[in-house]
Amino acid sequence: MSTEKNNPQKYYVPDQSIWPLVGSVALGLIAFGAGHFTIEYSNQEAGFGHWVLLAGLVVLCIMLVGWFGDQIRESRAGLYNAQLGRSYRQGMLWFIFSEVMFFLAFFGALFYARMIAVPWLGGAGNNEMTNQILWDGFQAIWPLTTTPDGTETQAMGWFGLPLINTIILVISSVTLHFAHVGLEEGKRKKLMNWLFVTIALGLIFLGLQMYEYVHAYRDLGLTLQSGIYGNTFFLLTGFHGLHVTLGAILLIVMFFRCKAGHFNKDDQFAFEASAWYWHFVDVVWICLFVFVYIM
Amino acid sequence: MSTVVTDTHSAHDAHDHHDHKPTGIKRWLFTTNHKDIGTMYLWFSFIMFLVGGSMALMIRAELFQPGMQIVDPHFFNQMTTMHGVIMVFGAVMPAFVGLANWMIPLMIGAPDMALPRMNNWSFWILPFAFMIMLSSFFMPGGAPAFGWTFYAPLSTTYSTDSTALFVFSMHIMGMSSIMGAINVIVTIMNMRAPGMTYMKMPLFVWTWFITAFLLIAVMPVLAGVVTMVLTDKYFGTHFFDAAGGGDPVLFQHLFWFFGHPEVYIMILPSFGIVSAIIPAFARKPLFGYASMVYATASIAGLSFLVWAHHMFTTGMPTFASLFFMYMTMLIAVPTGVKVFNWVTTMWRGAMSFETPMLFAIAFVVLFTIGGLSGIMLAITPVDYQYHDTYFVVAHFHYVLVTGAVFSIMAAAYYWLPKWSGVMYDDFLSKLHFWSSLISVNILFFPMHFVGLAGMPRRIPDYALQFADINAIVSIGGFLFGFSQLIFLAVVVKAAMKKGEPAPAKPWEGAEGLEWTVPSPAPYHTFDVPPQVK
Numbered sequence: 001m002s003t004e005k006n007n008p009q010k011y012y013v014p015d016q017s018i019w020p021l022v023g024s025v026a027l028g029l030i031a032f033g034a035g036h037f038t039i040e041y042s043n044q045e046a047g048f049g050h051w052v053l054l055a056g057l058v059v060l061c062i063m064l065v066g067w068f069g070d071q072i073r074e075s076r077a078g079l080y081n082a083q084l085g086r087s088y089r090q091g092m093l094w095f096i097f098s099e100v101m102f103f104l105a106f107f108g109a110l111f112y113a114r115m116i117a118v119p120w121l122g123g124a125g126n127n128e129m130t131n132q133i134l135w136d137g138f139q140a141i142w143p144l145t146t147t148p149d150g151t152e153t154q155a156m157g158w159f160g161l162p163l164i165n166t167i168i169l170v171i172s173s174v175t176l177h178f179a180h181v182g183l184e185e186g187k188r189k190k191l192m193n194w195l196f197v198t199i200a201l202g203l204i205f206l207g208l209q210m211y212e213y214v215h216a217y218r219d220l221g222l223t224l225q226s227g228i229y230g231n232t233f234f235l236l237t238g239f240h241g242l243h244v245t246l247g248a249i250l251l252i253v254m255f256f257r258c259k260a261g262h263f264n265k266d267d268q269f270a271f272e273a274s275a276w277y278w279h280f281v282d283v284v285w286i287c288l289f290v291f292v293y294i295m
Numbered sequence: 296m297s298t299v300v301t302d303t304h305s306a307h308d309a310h311d312h313h314d315h316k317p318t319g320i321k322r323w324l325f326t327t328n329h330k331d332i333g334t335m336y337l338w339f340s341f342i343m344f345l346v347g348g349s350m351a352l353m354i355r356a357e358l359f360q361p362g363m364q365i366v367d368p369h370f371f372n373q374m375t376t377m378h379g380v381i382m383v384f385g386a387v388m389p390a391f392v393g394l395a396n397w398m399i400p401l402m403i404g405a406p407d408m409a410l411p412r413m414n415n416w417s418f419w420i421l422p423f424a425f426m427i428m429l430s431s432f433f434m435p436g437g438a439p440a441f442g443w444t445f446y447a448p449l450s451t452t453y454s455t456d457s458t459a460l461f462v463f464s465m466h467i468m469g470m471s472s473i474m475g476a477i478n479v480i481v482t483i484m485n486m487r488a489p490g491m492t493y494m495k496m497p498l499f500v501w502t503w504f505i506t507a508f509l510l511i512a513v514m515p516v517l518a519g520v521v522t523m524v525l526t527d528k529y530f531g532t533h534f535f536d537a538a539g540g541g542d543p544v545l546f547q548h549l550f551w552f553f554g555h556p557e558v559y560i561m562i563l564p565s566f567g568i569v570s571a572i573i574p575a576f577a578r579k580p581l582f583g584y585a586s587m588v589y590a591t592a593s594i595a596g597l598s599f600l601v602w603a604h605h606m607f608t609t610g611m612p613t614f615a616s617l618f619f620m621y622m623t624m625l626i627a628v629p630t631g632v633k634v635f636n637w638v639t640t641m642w643r644g645a646m647s648f649e650t651p652m653l654f655a656i657a658f659v660v661l662f663t664i665g666g667l668s669g670i671m672l673a674i675t676p677v678d679y680q681y682h683d684t685y686f687v688v689a690h691f692h693y694v695l696v697t698g699a700v701f702s703i704m705a706a707a708y709y710w711l712p713k714w715s716g717v718m719y720d721d722f723l724s725k726l727h728f729w730s731s732l733i734s735v736n737i738l739f740f741p742m743h744f745v746g747l748a749g750m751p752r753r754i755p756d757y758a759l760q761f762a763d764i765n766a767i768v769s770i771g772g773f774l775f776g777f778s779q780l781i782f783l784a785v786v787v788k789a790a791m792k793k794g795e796p797a798p799a800k801p802w803e804g805a806e807g808l809e810w811t812v813p814s815p816a817p818y819h820t821f822d823v824p825p826q827v828k
Contacts, residue, residue, distance in 0.1 A: 016317055017412050019416075020413070027423065028420075038529050039457075042530075091410055105519025106519055117537075121537060121540065148537060228540035
């Protein structure tokens, strides 16, 4: 790389940048707007929350385009060296680790509810009186189709759509790997084709997931309000879906960057990071499939 | 394409050679410089310290006498809640991030933090987050009043509308912490000067390395738990409600899984600071460097296995109680290693007592008091008496005020000559130290007694027999609060460059790369990494 030749020891420290401040304004507007929107929504009153939230999202989009635009220009201009590449890779890995811990909180809630909270409400351990006096007649079963206060729902099976979705997502991880191999080998055609297939599979997954939500709400009566089973189901799959959406956006951006001739064997951080992210959401899905759907 | 390369590059080089810095407000708003960002973090933290401190004074004013005098109970609860939130997330944590920003690149011989733009983003999120948090005071129903621990169902069923603002501002605060921590950890892993091996790193760098790991591990859990509070309160979920198969105890498990590592996040960097200062003024190398590193790592590891000691009275199986009791007591071992190492470092040293050293010694003594009361609280059966009393308040203020805050003060005095280029006002700094030391003990020590006698925390009124001690505590509180204005005066004076010019290495026994650059540290340092032997 040119920088390494010119200045092997120099670590690129960018000049001043407007984008971090724009990003902070965006997050401030989003948090303030989302907070007020939530309050107004639950009080069923009109207000300004959603406008502030929308403004925040717009500013965030501007920031993302501007900031990543700067990064891409700098990278194409050869300002980055191998050490900076390591910083980015390590940063991305730690970010993915933080995401793992975020999902762990919700998996923790699921395990606690299944193994401890629901059995105790059903009288397990020394909680016989809790069951008889507070929740008489409550049966501890999982999936919790009847809550202690009597809300009923049907459970989501694992066979059918969820299984198909699992297969789709696992295949998409493999196709993304093929795309990466294409990049390593310098075979642009192979890269583009497999990347396209990956993105298509991701979008199909999201479509099917939406269909599953409609099915859950319409046919099964399984909603966000259906007690702890519905809560963990929708928050886990919902946050996973958000992450798939983000991953798909990343891959689409990568698709257009590949099309513009970016990346090669030695210069491919953005592609790698997006691929890691995609594999990460895939692993989360496998855990979801096992613990939310099957078990 | 090639023109772009040369243009950007020559501009960048010129920038470095003349050490020119941008001027005006833009310098601070758009900066990517670790020293600027460190300075902003430290000032932000100090402002929040005064804001949170004035809330504490409102609490102490109300508690000066039994009966209701100044505020109503709901407002009192808002004060205790916001005091905790602001001190933890607005004062102590940003102060340590500020110190990390300023010192870690200087200590490891790096030109800047690894990800300079993200660094500025992490900082600028904080003012917005706290503006949102504080704006909740003007909402109908007022600010959050459920304690900084926001236990469900206080924060779900029984909270006011402003909870949503609390949740979302916590979210962006957490993003700021995670990005800051990623930056620190990547800087340490990837930016060390040649020859600076892991076991040659200053302990401040080591402790921050481990702290950053803890932050990345637990801040996302906090984000998860506030999200569940949000959906429980506003969107009809039942995570913390038995009627839907959930459990309020689940909240406590999730919260303290974040919360206990969080308290080590607020103390591990202190250990690093004290481990830098004591050898400098004892004029001896730190005793047991390697054991300090291993002790820090063990404390961090254990911090994931002790969370339920906050919940002994909540109720859990006996086996779980015993497990968490023993794990908690085990922490005393690595912490003891540290305290003994500091004392041994001082043993037969050529000691001198400049202000940073005074704060560091006060830290060792008073933090140990807080640690010992922690061991008392760890004993499950005994905790049944102490739980939610002023004894707990005394315990965690000893570790957080005379621990974390004192170490931050020590760090500020120790590195102020490097930051400002002038020596601080010695008389005022000593006055600050002695008035803080005396008042902080008047403030927190008697709390042990009222706590043991059964005075509950988080109440605006109390039984008559606690009146005398509460009056003394309140007097100590006001003295301590106003003593901090002396610190403000010292810092402002130094920032205005009033004082003797500081040499590159103002402390005779100090070690480390930060003392090889001039004082004040130039805007850009270590553009070419130094060789460490």
